[in-house]
Amino acid sequence: MVKPRACSPDVDIDSDHLFQRHPAVFRIRVRYGHPRAHAFCFLPRHISGSGSIVAVGVGAAARSNLALSPSPIRAKVICATNHNWKTGGANTALSPSNIPDVVIGRLPIYMRALSRAADGGKQVTSSHEMGEHLGISPAQIRKDLSHFGEFGKQGTGYNIEHLSEQLRRILGVEQEWAVAVIGAGAIGKAIVRYGGFSGRGFRVAAVFDNDPGKIGRSINQLEVLSTERLGSTVRQREIRVAMLAVPAEAAQRVVEKLVEAGVEAILNYAPVSLIVPSPVYVRHIDPVIALQHMTYYLAQKPA
Amino acid sequence: MVKPRACSPDVDIDSDHLFQRHPAVFRIRVRYGHPRAHAFCFLPRHISGSGSIVAVGVGAAARSNLALSPSPIRAKVICATNHNWKTGGANTALSPSNIPDVVIGRLPIYMRALSRAADGGKQVTSSHEMGEHLGISPAQIRKDLSHFGEFGKQGTGYNIEHLSEQLRRILGVEQEWAVAVIGAGAIGKAIVRYGGFSGRGFRVAAVFDNDPGKIGRSINQLEVLSTERLGSTVRQREIRVAMLAVPAEAAQRVVEKLVEAGVEAILNYAPVSLIVPSPVYVRHIDPVIALQHMTYYLAQKPA
Known part of the structure; x- marks a missing residue:
């Protein structure tokens, strides 16, 4: 992950190159003192003319913006400006953690599985049991959770209530x-x-x-x-x-x-698809995309 | 990707180890002549006792079964039996292509972007223009499409109608x-x-x-x-x-x-989460999972 960094003095605001499809947004090219080392970012047009960029990075926000494209997105660049045009301001959300976004994406699935186990009256579970239920390897589950602390004991498994509570806190949904x-x-x-x-x-x-x-x-x-x-x-x-x-x-x-x-x-x-400035997160739900993904495989075989 | 392969004679049908949460499904362990080289697969219980497994593999079907877990799933094993318990039978859907599932998953997004460009009256586009619109690098788009043939010419870009038609055919949605x-x-x-x-x-x-x-x-x-x-x-x-x-x-x-x-x-x-036999594909849409994925990042920063 490219860490947020201050721009060098030769930042080039390429505002001639407008982003055609979205009249409210324009594109800025940021150069790092070398013609091939540059990045694009999108800014709302109403700060045009006065946009001095303070940080550019390829972070989790950018990667989360295309839920249907789980591989790392290399081209998309997020940026923050010193114009406090959105609540929250500057670059607080850039690279909020070093934990891979794909790991974060699995935590809600683990939490859902734990809730169901609890609804079924269980108090303890194991990575093995969760893995079987979810189709994820127990080692992967243990590795994912180890990013956040020690939750289980070898041989005794996870206390469902404790682990759920911790996941709720990590995902920020202990609040509503x-x-x-x-x-x-x-x-x-x-x-x-x-x-x-x-x-x-x-x-x-x-x-x-x-x-x-x-x-x-x-x-x-x-x-x-x-x-x-x-x-x-x-x-x-x-x-x-x-x-x-x-x-x-x-x-x-x-x-x-x-x-x-x-x-x-x-x-x-x-x-x-939507264009948003950082640090706004977007995820997409389009049933047709998911269906077409599957019909690819169905079309490969006889009816 | 593990290619589908015939089981060795020492297949071990571990039917004692029932899959508790789903009484209609039971688990089978397949061994490959070595105690640590084994795989699990799930079969509907009504073929219990008579299930002689003919093929086991870790294929695209298994990987597509957890839309929200885009990383490779190592533990989930798909299998087909010689019991024609589902229409389509045996192992025709195992590893239907060598193209990564994540690439397949992006094709519908490309097709959607092309449709919108066509609706806007465009006839030609480029990987650069598509990339800008989608937040995917042009190089990634070109690489993804190159799995399926030559669609564009250096300098002139893609003919939108032609590329759409080809993608419709590849995804199997030229039919309804x-x-x-x-x-x-x-x-x-x-x-x-x-x-x-x-x-x-x-x-x-x-x-x-x-x-x-x-x-x-x-x-x-x-x-x-x-x-x-x-x-x-x-x-x-x-x-x-x-x-x-x-x-x-x-x-x-x-x-x-x-x-x-x-x-x-x-x-x-x-x-x-659902348990299905291969070659059935499942993808999930749970808005709460997507929301919780984002609140993780919101919870990292001050309100």
Whole structure:
């Protein structure tokens, strides 16, 4: 991982080279005193002309931005500016840990398995048992968990309650995160009604749409608000996480509103890639991508 | 990748060691003539006692079975039996290609980006332009595509229509796959109503539920059928792909019904890992897992 570093004085702000597809975002090339050593980063256009970049790195935020591409992304560069254009400011989220992102991605799966074991009345489990249940090698599980401390004893296994509690703390879900849902169509409604958030760290705290026919209605006792109230509501209700269920063509525009309001993590159901500034995290859920991944294999063999 | 291979004569069917959590599935240990060289595989219990294993391998099917764990899974073993207990039979799906699964997983993302470029009126694109849009390095895109042939010319880029057509063919979505949706709750309904399948290779051909209050109703002009009719309908309508939107505790049971009916690829919305025999593919969609992955990073920094 490239550590965040100060730019050399010959930073080249290549603002002529605009990023065509997203008029609100423009691209900056950062050079490190050598013509072939450079990096690109994306900045919202409204800081154009005054953007002096303070740090550039290839960190976990960038890598987390393409959930469907689990291999390291080499080209994507995250950056932070000294313009405090988003809440949280500067480069606090750059390289927040040295633990591989893929390990972090498995922790929620371990936690889910532990919850189910606890629901089934178990108090103790082992990496062997978890591995069998999850299709992950026990050695991998032990190695993943060892990044965070000593949780089990040789021969006696893991205390489920203790390990769950530690994982909850590590993943930051010992607290409950207020989540905004944008889009009150079929998917948005299903998200708001979804029973699976409760007890797992999330609570839908607001739902938005721009359709006057939907605004004012209730879903799960939550009033659908106009997207015009997005910024103020997100700030009032201290929302840092959003789920995006709007049509593809609206997604990038809404994301920029969310980021301006201070949202830092976005789960995107719109079937389109998004450009976000660091340190905002995006993960994607597009069922068609997952289905097409499987039909590749089905198409290889006779029906 | 371990190639599928015939078992040595000292295969050890370790059927005493039952797989506790899933009473319909039991575990078999396959030994390769050395006490430490062995592998486990899972078989449905109804072939217990008569299962002579013909092939074992660690293939793409196994690796695709944990969408959220992108690193290679070393412990999970897929197997095929000479008992034709599922349509498609034996080991045709073992290691269907030598192309890394992670590369296959990026092809649908490329195809989605090409569709959007075409919708925007473009006819030609480049790995550079795609890379910028997707946050993937142009070199990675070129390398990924080079597994499948020559699609672009140095300097002139890719013809969008031609490349899309080739990717559609490679992913098997030049045809339309009939999909069954199991569960007509909020998520199931949202899937059935989802407009994003059309033109991308999928059509919801049947929807099932076991709630008498839902059976017989229509969603998107599709009648909700009783899960009792699952087997016959899947066969009649030639369904090979299913999306699972049932409660966690019902998921494994339904999966076994689907597999028996001949379904070969399952997109699982239930918040639980599933055990399937090879060559059935499973991918998971659990929004909480994706959210918890991001809150790890948010929890590392001040609010």
